[in-house]
Amino acid sequence: MNYIDEKVxxxxxxxxxxxxxxxxxxxxxxxxxxxxxxxxxDRGFCQGSICQLLPGLSMLxxxxxxxxxxxxxxxxxxxxxxxxxxxxxRQMLGxxxxxxxxxxxxxxxNEKDVVTGGEAKLxxxxxxxxxxxxxxxxxxxxxxxxxxxxxxxxxxxxxxxPQVNGIILPVHCEGFKxxxxxxxxxxxxxxISRNLLESEKDKERIYKNEIEEATEKIRRxxxxxxxxxxxxxxxxxxxxxxxxxxxxxxVRIFPCFAHPEDMKYATQAALSISTCPTHDDYFLKxxxxxxxxxxxxxxxxIGIENTNAWLRDVAKFFHLEEEAERLIERETAxxxxxxxxxxxxxxxxxxxLSSGEVRTLATAVWLKExxxxxxxxxxxxxxxxxxxxxxxLIEKDQELQVNVGxxxxxxxxxxxxxxKPDIYLGHNSDNVWAAKSGIxxxxxxxxxxxxxxxxxxxxxxxxxxxxLKNPAFNKNIRxxxxxxxxxxxxxxxxxxxxxxxxxxx
Amino acid sequence: MxxxxxxxxxxxxxxxxxxxTAGAIPGVVPILHTAMGCGGSIYxxxxxxxxxxxxxxxxxxxxxxxxxxEKDIIFGGTERLAEQIENTVKLxxxxxxxxxxxxxxDIIGDDIHSVIREFRERDINIIGAETGGFKGxxxxxxxxxxKTIIENYIEKKPQKSKNKVNLWGIVPGQDAFWRGNLNNLRxxxxxxxxxxxxxxxxxxxxxxxxxSGDAALNILVSEVYGIDxxxxxxxxxxxxxxxxxxxxxxxxxxxxxxxxSSVLDIDSSLSDNVIESENSLYxxxxxxxxxxxxxxxFQRYVVVVGDWNYSVALTxxxxxxxxxxPELTVITDFFDxxxxxxxxxxxxxxxxxxxxxxxxxxxxxxxxYHLSRHWPQSNGQKFYDSFSPAFVIGSHLERQLAVNIGAxxxxxxxxxxxxxxxxRGYTGYMGGLNLIEDIFSVLVAQR
Numbered sequence: 001m002n003y004i005d006e007k008v009x010x011x012x013x014x015x016x017x018x019x020x021x022x023x024x025x026x027x028x029x030x031x032x033x034x035x036x037x038x039x040x041x042d043r044g045f046c047q048g049s050i051c052q053l054l055p056g057l058s059m060l061x062x063x064x065x066x067x068x069x070x071x072x073x074x075x076x077x078x079x080x081x082x083x084x085x086x087x088x089x090r091q092m093l094g095x096x097x098x099x100x101x102x103x104x105x106x107x108x109x110n111e112k113d114v115v116t117g118g119e120a121k122l123x124x125x126x127x128x129x130x131x132x133x134x135x136x137x138x139x140x141x142x143x144x145x146x147x148x149x150x151x152x153x154x155x156x157x158x159x160x161x162p163q164v165n166g167i168i169l170p171v172h173c174e175g176f177k178x179x180x181x182x183x184x185x186x187x188x189x190x191x192i193s194r195n196l197l198e199s200e201k202d203k204e205r206i207y208k209n210e211i212e213e214a215t216e217k218i219r220r221x222x223x224x225x226x227x228x229x230x231x232x233x234x235x236x237x238x239x240x241x242x243x244x245x246x247x248x249x250x251v252r253i254f255p256c257f258a259h260p261e262d263m264k265y266a267t268q269a270a271l272s273i274s275t276c277p278t279h280d281d282y283f284l285k286x287x288x289x290x291x292x293x294x295x296x297x298x299x300x301x302i303g304i305e306n307t308n309a310w311l312r313d314v315a316k317f318f319h320l321e322e323e324a325e326r327l328i329e330r331e332t333a334x335x336x337x338x339x340x341x342x343x344x345x346x347x348x349x350x351x352x353l354s355s356g357e358v359r360t361l362a363t364a365v366w367l368k369e370x371x372x373x374x375x376x377x378x379x380x381x382x383x384x385x386x387x388x389x390x391x392x393l394i395e396k397d398q399e400l401q402v403n404v405g406x407x408x409x410x411x412x413x414x415x416x417x418x419x420k421p422d423i424y425l426g427h428n429s430d431n432v433w434a435a436k437s438g439i440x441x442x443x444x445x446x447x448x449x450x451x452x453x454x455x456x457x458x459x460x461x462x463x464x465x466x467x468l469k470n471p472a473f474n475k476n477i478r479x480x481x482x483x484x485x486x487x488x489x490x491x492x493x494x495x496x497x498x499x500x501x502x503x504x505x
Numbered sequence: 506m507x508x509x510x511x512x513x514x515x516x517x518x519x520x521x522x523x524x525x526t527a528g529a530i531p532g533v534v535p536i537l538h539t540a541m542g543c544g545g546s547i548y549x550x551x552x553x554x555x556x557x558x559x560x561x562x563x564x565x566x567x568x569x570x571x572x573x574x575e576k577d578i579i580f581g582g583t584e585r586l587a588e589q590i591e592n593t594v595k596l597x598x599x600x601x602x603x604x605x606x607x608x609x610x611d612i613i614g615d616d617i618h619s620v621i622r623e624f625r626e627r628d629i630n631i632i633g634a635e636t637g638g639f640k641g642x643x644x645x646x647x648x649x650x651x652k653t654i655i656e657n658y659i660e661k662k663p664q665k666s667k668n669k670v671n672l673w674g675i676v677p678g679q680d681a682f683w684r685g686n687l688n689n690l691r692x693x694x695x696x697x698x699x700x701x702x703x704x705x706x707x708x709x710x711x712x713x714x715x716x717s718g719d720a721a722l723n724i725l726v727s728e729v730y731g732i733d734x735x736x737x738x739x740x741x742x743x744x745x746x747x748x749x750x751x752x753x754x755x756x757x758x759x760x761x762x763x764x765x766s767s768v769l770d771i772d773s774s775l776s777d778n779v780i781e782s783e784n785s786l787y788x789x790x791x792x793x794x795x796x797x798x799x800x801x802x803f804q805r806y807v808v809v810v811g812d813w814n815y816s817v818a819l820t821x822x823x824x825x826x827x828x829x830x831p832e833l834t835v836i837t838d839f840f841d842x843x844x845x846x847x848x849x850x851x852x853x854x855x856x857x858x859x860x861x862x863x864x865x866x867x868x869x870x871x872x873x874y875h876l877s878r879h880w881p882q883s884n885g886q887k888f889y890d891s892f893s894p895a896f897v898i899g900s901h902l903e904r905q906l907a908v909n910i911g912a913x914x915x916x917x918x919x920x921x922x923x924x925x926x927x928x929r930g931y932t933g934y935m936g937g938l939n940l941i942e943d944i945f946s947v948l949v950a951q952r
Contacts, residue, residue, distance in 0.1 A: 045592035048537055048544015048570040069510070073608050073638035075518025079546055081920040082553025084901075098908040103870075105510045109639050112508070114612055125510035132870070144540050145608050145639060148578065175542040176578055176609055407545070407566045410596065429548060429566055432559060484534065484563035484597050497592060 004286055007154050007170075009190035011178035013039040018180045018383040022404035023411070023495030026394045029402045033382060037501050045497040049406045050380075051175030053143050054079055056184035058230045060171065061102040062087055062256040065136040067129045067166070068104040071122050071153065072143030080104045086230075086446075090257055093234060105129060109145050118146055119156050126156070130164035137196070137260035138166040147174030167260060169195045180381050181406055182278055182356070185229055189283035192255055196263035197291075222318070223250045225272040225293070229279040230256045231356070235450030235459070240275065240301065243311060243453055246327050247320050255283075267291040271317055273310075275452060276300045277385035278358045298388060300358045301452045302460075303366025304332060306389075331454040338458060339370075342465045347371040349468065352416065352434070354378035355427035355444045357404075361389030363425060363444055363451075363460070368396060370461055375419040376401040378412065380427070403494065409433030413483050414494035423464055438478030440471040512868035513902055515812070515837045515919050517678060518638030520607050521547040522646025525555075525678035527603045528564040529705040530714065534599030535564070536631075538586045538617060539607025541572035543638075554919060556681035556926025569593040573609055582615045590620065594629055600711045601658065603650065604633030611637030632657040642838075644730050644812075647676040651704070651734035654714065655741060662719035665744070669720045670694065670769070671702045673734065674727030675751070675932075679812065681921040685930020685939075690726060690752070693933045696779045697762065697771055718742045722769055726751050726761075726932070728847040729813045750851050751818035754826040754937030755787050787934040794941060803948060804828060806892055808906070809861070810835040810872060810899030811918030813844060816863075817851045818931075819898055819917065824859040826937060827944075831861040832892070833879050835872055835899070837918070840865040869902035873909060896944070913947045 003009060012018040019038035022029055032038055053076060060068050061083045070077030084101030091099030107125050109118045122140065129138050142153050157168045169191040173184060207213040226240055241251045252258075254266050266272070272287055272295040274280040284295035296317065301310035308328050315324030351372045353360050357379035364374045374393070379386060382404045393400050401419075403411055407430050416424070416437040424434035425444040435441050442463045443449070449463060450456045517525065520539065524547050527535040537544050548565040551558050560567055571589040573582040586604070593602065604617055621633045634653040636646050651673065672690055677683045687703040694701045702717045703709055723738055723746035725731050735746035747768055752761040759780050766776035797803065807829050809819045816836045823829040836848065845865075852861060864875045876892065883889040895912035897903045901922040907914030916923050917931065917940075931940050 044588055045596055046541070046570055046572040046589065048539075048548070048566060048568040049541040049572060050545040051540060051542020053542055054545055054549060073518050074511070074514050074516060074642055075521045075543075075546060075550070075638045078514070078517060078521065078550030078554070080513065081922060082549050085553055085922060098905055100905055103513070105512050106514050107510045108514065110508065110641070111639055114608075114639050121508070121510060128510070145612070148609060148612055176540040176573065177575055179541065179574060181542075406541075409567050429545070429552070432565065433567060484567060484599070486596060486598050489596055497596075 003282070004190060004193045008172045009183065009186040009282065012180040012183045012186065012381075012383070013178065015186075016383040018182065018381050019404055020179050020381045020406050021498050022382065022402070023498050024402065025398065026390055026400040026402050027398045029382060029404070030387070030390060030394065040501040042499045043405075043408070043497050044499055045410070047408050047410060049408070050181045052178055052181050052184035052187060053141065053173040053175050054184070055181055055230070056141060056171060056173040056188055058083055059184070059188045059256055060139050060141060061104065062090065062230055063137065063139065064257065064259050066103075066139055066260055067133050067135045068102070068139045068141060069107065069122070069125050069129060070104060070141050070143060071107045071109070071118065071151070072145045073109045074106055076143035077104050077106050090234065103133065114145065114149055117149055118151050122151070122153075122156050123160050126160050126168060127163060130166050135166045137169055138164065139169045139171060139191070141171045141173050143173060144175050147177060167195055182381055185279050186282040188255065189286070192263055193283065193286050196260055197267055198264065219250065220268055221270050222248060223252065223269045224314075225266050225269045225287075226251050226253045227272065227274050227280045227284070228253055228256050229276070231359070231445045232256070232275060232452070233446060233448070233450060235448070236275070236452045236456065239450050239453035239455040243327070244273075244314065247315060247318065247323055249314075249318070267293060269293050271296065271314070273314060276356070276358050278356060278383070281385065300362040300389070302359065302362040303369055303457050304335065304454070305369060306362050306365060307453050307457065308332075335454050335458055339461055342461045343371055345465050345468070346461065348373060349422040350375050350420070351423050351425065352376045352378070352419065352421040353425045353444060354380070354412065354430060356380050357382050357386040358389060359444060361386055361393060365389055365392045366457060366460065368393070374400060375421045376403060376415050378403045378405060378415075380406045410485060410489070411494050413437060413485060414490055414492070417490040418494070423468060425464075433483070435474045436477055436481060436483050438475050440467040440474055442467050512870060514867070515900060515902075517547065517550060517643030517646065519640040519642065519646035519649060520605060520636045520638045521550065522643025522676065522679060523605045523634060523636040523650045524564065524568065524646070525551065525643070526647045526650040526676070526705065527605065528561055529677040529683070530711065531562070531707065531709060532600035532711045534593070534597050534602050535568055536590060536593055536602055536604045537568055537570035537607065538582065538589070538604055538610045538615065539570060539573065540609050541570070541574075543607045544568045544570045551678060553922040555678050556921045556924055558678065558681070558926070563597060563599070569597055578609055578613055581613065582610050583617070583620050586615065586617060587620050587623070590624055590631065594624070600630060602629070602631040603653070604631065605636045605650075606634070608637045608639050611635055611640070643679045644676050647679070648731060648733045651731060652737050655734055655737050658715060659718045659742065660715055661742060662716070664719060665721050666719045667721050667769075668698055669700045669702070671704070671717050671720045671723045672726065673704065673723065673731040674725035674748070674814070676730055677705050679919050680814070681919065681926045682917070682930050685926075685928050686751070686932040686936065687930070688928070689930045689933040689936050693758070693762070693783070694765065697766060697776060699769070718744070720744050722747065724749070724765060727814050728851065729844050750821070751814040751932060753818045753931050753940065754822040755784050755934055756825040756856060757818065757821055758933050758937070759784065783934045787937060790938050791941065794945060797945070801948070802894070803945065804830065805894050805896035805913070806830045806832050807896045807898060808833045808835065808872070808876060808903075808912070810897070810903050811837060813838055813848065815918045817848055820852060820861050821855060822937060822940065823898070824855050824857045824861070827941070828857070829896070831859065833876055834861040834863045835875060836863065836865050837867055838865070839867060872903065873906050876906075876910070898944070915944055915947050
C-alpha cells in the first residue's frame with residue numbers, strides 16, 4: 001500500500017466509496033453500494049455532526065506519555081475536556097492515584113494568524129511542550145484553519161524534530177476535507193505507521209544463546225495484536241483478552257492507551273486481530289504489506305454468532321480449531337443458561353439501533369438472535385465492511401429499513417414516531433434524541449459496560465432487560481419536553497432531505 | 506496579548522460561546538454556517554466542561570448546520586447556507602433563528618448578511634453574526650450574539666420605563682452556573698421593585714428581550730464581559746450601563762445593591778430594608794455553621810483559579826465574608842492592561858485588607874509553579890510554616906494541584922466536569938450560602 005508514503009491519508013469516500021447519506025431498504029443499500037454511486041449523495045437539511053477531528057482526538061488523547069497539540073483555533077480541541085474523564089479512568093486502572101487526564105494544547109490561531117500563517121506559533125508550541133512536559137511523543141493535529149491558510153504541518157515538524165526529544169507525529173484531521181468521520185482512524189494509523197513503528201531504539205535484540213532465541217520465537221508465534229480505537233471499554237478489552245488467553249495467545253492492545261515507544265511491537269506479532277473492520281483495515285493491511293503480519297478483519301465479536309465466528313477465524317489461523325470449539329461450547333452453555341429468563345422478556349420487543357456501521361449492524365444481528373425485532377438501523381456510514389453483517393440481517397429481512405447518516409437526529413425522530421420501537425441502542429451524544437421520543441435507551445458502546453464477546457453478549461441482553469423495566473424517566477421527558485421539529489415533519493418521509501446522486505444527474 | 510498557544514484552554518471558541526449563548530434563549534434556534542464538525546465539537550466539549558449541560562431544545566447534535574464541504578470552501582458557501590435556512594424554517598420551529606458562522610466560512614468571506622436579508626424580506630425572524638472561532642474566545646462569542654440581538658432584534662423604544670433593567674455579564678457555558686447566577690440576581694433586584702430581563706435564563710422570553718429597549722439601565726455584573734454589547738445598546742437604544750464585579754456573598758452584594766439603587770434613584774429606605782432583611786437571613790443560616798467552622802478549624806489558605814469574573818468575586822467572598830486566606834489568585838484569561846487596572850482596583854479594596862497575589866496564567870499545569878514561587882519553600886527546617894491547611898477553588902483541572910498540595914478542592918470555574926449543575930448559583934446572598942455549603946461539604950466528605 002503506497003498510502004503510507006504520502007503525507008496525508010486518503011479520504012474514505014475516495015478510498016472505499018464510503019457513503020454517509022442514504023435511506024431505504026437493506027437490499028437497496030447493498031445494490032446501490034455495489035453500483036458505487038452513493039458517495040456523492042447529500043442532504044439538503046443537515047444538523048451539526050462529527051468531523052474526523054473528533055474521533056481522531058478520542059484516539060490520540062489516550063496515548064500515554066504524550067502531548068496533543070491541536071493546531072487550529074481555540075475551540076477545536078475542546079472535546080479533550082470531556083474525553084479526559086475516560087482517560088483519567090484508565091490512568092486510575094493503571095495505578096495512578098492522581099491522574100492528570102488528557103494533556104493537550106491549542107495553538108489558538110487568531111485573526112492575525114489567519115492572515116500571516118500559524119507555523120511560527122506551532123513551532124513554539126512544539127518546543128515548549130517538549131521542554132515543559134518531556135513527553136515521549138508530541139502529537140500535532142491539524143484542524144480546518146491550517147488546511148485553508150496553507151500551513152505546512154509536515155514542514156514545521158521536519159524543521160523542529162531535531163530540536164526536541166519527543167517524537168513528533170503530524171496528524172492531518174482537517175474537518176472540512178471529508179464527510180466520513182471514520183477517515184480519522186486512517187489519519188491516526190497513518191501517523192503511527194510513518195513515525196512510531198521503526199524507531200532508532202528498535203534494534204534487533206541480542207540473544208544469549210540459541211535456546212533463548214528459540215524461546216523468544218515461540219513466544220512471538222503466539223503473540224497477537226488486538227485493536228481498539230477508543231470505543232472499546234476496559235470491559236471489552238478484558239473480555240477479548242480473556243478469550244484469546246484461553247487459546248494460549250498473548251495479547252497486546254493497540255493503538256489506544258499503548259505507549260508510543262511500544263507501538264513498534266505491533267510489527268512483531270504473529271497475527272493482527274481487528275475488533276471492528278471499519279476501524280482497522282488501513283493499518284492492518286499496512287502491517288501485512290510492510291512487516292508481513294497477517295490479519296483477520298471480518299467480524300466484530302458482538303453477540304454469540306459473531307463472537308463464535310471471530311474466535312473460529314483466530315483459531316483456524318493458529319490451528320487451534322478443536323480448542324476453540326471446546327471454549328465456545330463451554331462459554332455458550334453457561335451463557336445460554338443465564339440468558340434463558342432474559343430471552344423470555346425480550347422476545348418480540350422492537351429495537352432500533354445507531355452508531356458506527358459495523359457495531360450497529362453486528363449488534364442488530366445479536367438482538368435478532370435474542371428474539372427482538374429490528375425496526376430500523378442507522379449506521380453512521382456504510383461501505384464494504386458493513387456487508388457481512390448486513391447480509392446476515394438481509395437473510396432474515398430483505399426490507400429492513402436502513403438509514404445511513406452521521407448523527408442527523410431529525411431523521412431518528414421521524415423513524416421512531418413512525419415505527420415506535422420499544423428500545424433504542426445508540427451512540428454517545430446522539431442518544432438523547434431518542435430519549436426525547438420517550439423510549440428507553442441503552443448506549444451501544446462506552447461507559448462501564450462490556451459489549452463484546454460472551455460477557456458483552458450477556459451484558460447487552462441484561463442491559464436491555466434492565467432499561468425496559470422502568471422507562472419512566474424518558475417517558476416523562478417526552479411528556480414534558482418537545483423536540484424542535486414542526487409536527488408535520490412526522491408525517492413527512494424520513495428521507496425527504498436526502499439527495500441521491502443518481503437523482504442529481 | 507493572546508498570541509501564544511494555550512494548554513487545555515479554559516474557554517470555548519467564539520463560535521462555541523455564541524452557540525451556547527444563542528441556545529440559552531428559549532425559542533431561539535441557532536443555524537451554524539460551518540464545517541460539519543463544529544456543532545459536534547462544541548457539544549462534545551460542553552458536556553464535560555459545563556456541568557453536564559445537555560443539548561436542550563435545539564442544540565447539541567440537533568443544531569441545524571450547513572456543514573460546508575471542500576467544494577463550498579472553494580466556490581463559496583452562501584448557496585448551501587440559503588438552502589439550509591430554507592429547509593430549517595420549514596422543519597425546525599423557532600421564534601428566532603440566529604445564523605452563526607465558523608472559521609471556514611469567515612475565512613472565505615461568505616456574505617451571510619445578504620442571504621439573511623432575503624429571508625427577512627419574507628418576514629422570517631432571522632438574524633446572524635460572524636463568530637468564526639479564530640475571532641476569539643467564548644466570551645467574545647457571547648458579545649457577538651448579544652450585539653446582533655441588540656442591533657437587529659430589540660425594538661427601539663424612546664420612552665424608558667423607570668423600573669426596568671437588563672442584566673448581563675454572565676456568560677452561558679463559560680459560567681456553568683449561569684442560570685442560577687442570573688436567577689439569584691433577578692430575584693434580588695426584583696425586591697427593589699425592578700423588572701429584570703436577564704436574556705439567557707430558562708425563565709426569560711424572546712418577547713421580553715424584544716421589548717427590553719425601554720430599560721432604564723443595563724447592569725453588567727462583570728467589569729469586562731459584555732462591554733461591547735452595552736456600548737452598542739447605549740448607541741442604538743440610548744440606555745446607559747454600569748459595571749460591577751460579579752457579586753457573591755453579603756459584602757459584595759450589599760455594595761451592588763447600593764450602587765444600583767443610587768444610579769436608579771431608588772428610595773434608600775427600600776434598599777436599606779432589602780439589605781437588612783437579606784443580610785439577617787444570610788446570617789441566620791451562617792450562624793448554624795459557626796460551631797463547626799470554629800470546632801474544626803475550617804479556615805484555609807486558598808488558591809483561586811478562574812476567569813476575570815470568578816477570580817475576583819471568589820477572592821473577595823473568601824477573604825471578606827468567609828475569613829479565609831486567598832494567597833494566590835490566578836486569572837486564566839490573557840493579560841490585558843485595561844482589565845488589569847480594574848482587577849487591581851477591585852482587589853485593593855477588600856474590607857478584610859487581605860492581599861492576594863494576582864497572576865495571569867492560561868495553562869493549568871503552570872499554576873503549581875506560581876504557588877511555589879509565591880509561598881516560601883521549606884529549607885528542610887523542622888518547624889516550617891507550610892501552605893496548609895489549604896483549599897483550591899478553580900476548575901476540575903485544579904484537582905491535580907489540590908491533591909499534590911494536600912488541599913481540599915471545589916470546582917466552580919470552567920471546565921466543570923466533576924459536578925452536575927442545574928439551578929445552582931453563587932451570586933447574591935443565596936449564592937454565598939450555596940458556596941459555603943459546597944466548600945464545607947468538601948471538608949466533611951470523608952467523614
